[in-house]
Amino acid sequence: MGKVYVFDHPLIQHKLTYIRDKKTGTKEFRELVDEVATLMAFEITRDMPLDDVDVETPVTTAKAKVLSGKKLGIVPILRAGIGMVDGILTLIPAAKVGHIGLYRDPETLQPIEYYVKLPADVEERDFILVDPMLATGGSALVAINALKKRGAKNIKFMCLIAAPEGVEVLQEAHPDVDIYIAALDEKLDDHGYIVPGLGDAGDRLFGTK
Ligand SMILES: O=P(O)(O)OC[C@H]1O[C@H](OP(=O)(O)OP(=O)(O)O)[C@H](O)[C@@H]1O
Ligand SMILES: O=c1cc[nH]c(=O)[nH]1
Numbered sequence: 043m044g045k046v047y048v049f050d051h052p053l054i055q056h057k058l059t060y061i062r063d064k065k066t067g068t069k070e071f072r073e074l075v076d077e078v079a080t081l082m083a084f085e086i087t088r089d090m091p092l093d094d095v096d097v098e099t100p101v102t103t104a105k106a107k108v109l110s111g112k113k114l115g116i117v118p119i120l121r122a123g124i125g126m127v128d129g130i131l132t133l134i135p136a137a138k139v140g141h142i143g144l145y146r147d148p149e150t151l152q153p154i155e156y157y158v159k160l161p162a163d164v165e166e167r168d169f170i171l172v173d174p175m176l177a178t179g180g181s182a183l184v185a186i187n188a189l190k191k192r193g194a195k196n197i198k199f200m201c202l203i204a205a206p207e208g209v210e211v212l213q214e215a216h217p218d219v220d221i222y223i224a225a226l227d228e229k230l231d232d233h234g235y236i237v238p239g240l241g242d243a244g245d246r247l248f249g250t251k
């Protein structure tokens with residue numbers, strides 16, 4: 043079963059409070075999501091592989107480490123996932139970025155796929171799939187299916203807020219995928235929105251309604 047990691051770092055939790063706040067406008071919301079994505083990227087890359095190297099300091103030779111160069115792909119689920127991409131690239135600028143376009147049908151809550159574009163060498167990359175919200179879990183499930191269908195083997199899912207229902211669905215469908223979140227909320231409401239949540243992430247990021 044996929045593990046769930048809750049990033050309880052005080053800076054992440056502080057910023058998440060203002061992301062949730064309905065008084066936070068689009069500009070500040072976008073900036074905060076960007077900042078939290080950077081902080082979460084710092085935590086999620088903790089297990090990046092390192093190689094041993096020798097480096098000449100002004101004093102002597104030091105045994106040191108460099109990143110092994112394992113290829114990484116960042117994949118936002120459109121639209122709202124886009125808000126987390128730049129924040130991650132701040133720390134991992136060489137990562138390639140794929141896109142998976144999905145929207146939830148408001149009646150059925152089923153995800154509808156409308157776009158998939160991934161780096162050509164999918165099989166060689168580790169992927170971080172990002173979306174601010176894990177609600178029913180349908181969107182993340184379908185996005186992971188789309189990645190796996192094209193050859194992705196090592197996938198992490200990173201989001202700001204998850205509902206217990208979505209975590210369960212994802213763990214059941216994709217037990218090999220670990221889930222990294224800033225908060226685990228209480229439940230879903232009758233319209234599939236996370237309670238207490240932050241509202242509609244895409245609308246708040248892009249100023250739509
Ligand atoms: O876990 P689920 O129940 O599938 O819900 C989560 C999805 O809902 C939101 O997208 P939305 O459909 O609002 O599309 P948008 O990003 O274009 O606004 C959110 O960004 C997730 O992708
Ligand atoms: O609470 C929710 C659930 C799905 N999508 C959102 O943007 N917010």
Ligand SMILES: [Mg+2]
Pocket residue numbers: 122242243244245
């Ligand atoms: Mg939306």
